Amino acid sequence: MANTIRIKRSTGSSAPTSLANAEVAYSEGSDTLWYGTGTGGAGGTATSIEAIGGSGYFSTLTTAQSISGNKTYTGTLDFSGATIAAFATTGNVTVGGNLTVSGTTTTVESTTVTVKDKNLELGTVSTPTDTTADGGGITLKGATDKTINWIDSTDCWTSSEHFDLVSGKIFKINGTSVLSGSTLGSGVTASSLTSVGTLTSGTWNATTIAVANGGTGATTLTGLVKGNGSSAFSAAVAGTDYLSPSSTIDGGTF
Secondary structure, three states: OOOOOOOOOOOOOOOOOOOOOOOOEOOOOOOOEEEEEEOOOOOHHOOOEEEEEOOOOOOOOOOOOOOOOOOOOOOOOOOOOOOOOOOOOOHHHOOOOOOOHHHOOOOOOOEEEEEEEEOOOOOOOOOOOOOOOHHOEEEOOOOOOEEEEEEEEOEEEEOOOOOOOOOOEEEOOOOOOEEEOOOOOOOOOOOOOOOOEEEEEOOOOOOOHHHHHHHOOOOOOOOEEEOOOOOEEEEEOOOOOOOOOOOOOOOOOO
């Protein structure tokens, strides 16, 4: 008949209160194997009781476990075949390879975000179009949102706020100045201005200004001029519109 050796055991989860030196015990509730070390305990019992095995204290290779407490690892941790449901850290994290975030929302709660890449891509869907880009842009939160957005229906970048260029800067189109703080660019040759301020210098080089608009209605004038209602000014005729220099004023007889 075979003999059976049974070690000290408990259906609970905690460590035994005491063990003799080199004695082992097993907690079934926590799946932990305990070992008594030393002889410095009361009455020569073990100085300390240490966990030496079982999934309740050591991580297993395949089964699901919950691990708590502070752990220090050295070397390389390979999670390439694992799925991490959630992750939190109070220290720095350095990613040596590519970082792909597949969630719906990415939240960054840092004071300053520094990006070494000089080009940021937005709206990089599998098949980008102007429709998928519609409404895309940047939103700065404030009392009201401050936005710069691409609007597909107008084919324009649209800002909700003013643009204030610092002194010395200008607006350009295709490399040509169109507007500065005080001057229209030389390339602006057509305009729909309906009023201007006081003109202090310059040369009029356009069509004749009609009398009704404050002009003369004429392109050239010599000598005295005459006007009639809204008709263009014209040269006055000597002897008809005024006395010629050689005219005789005759008072007549009586």
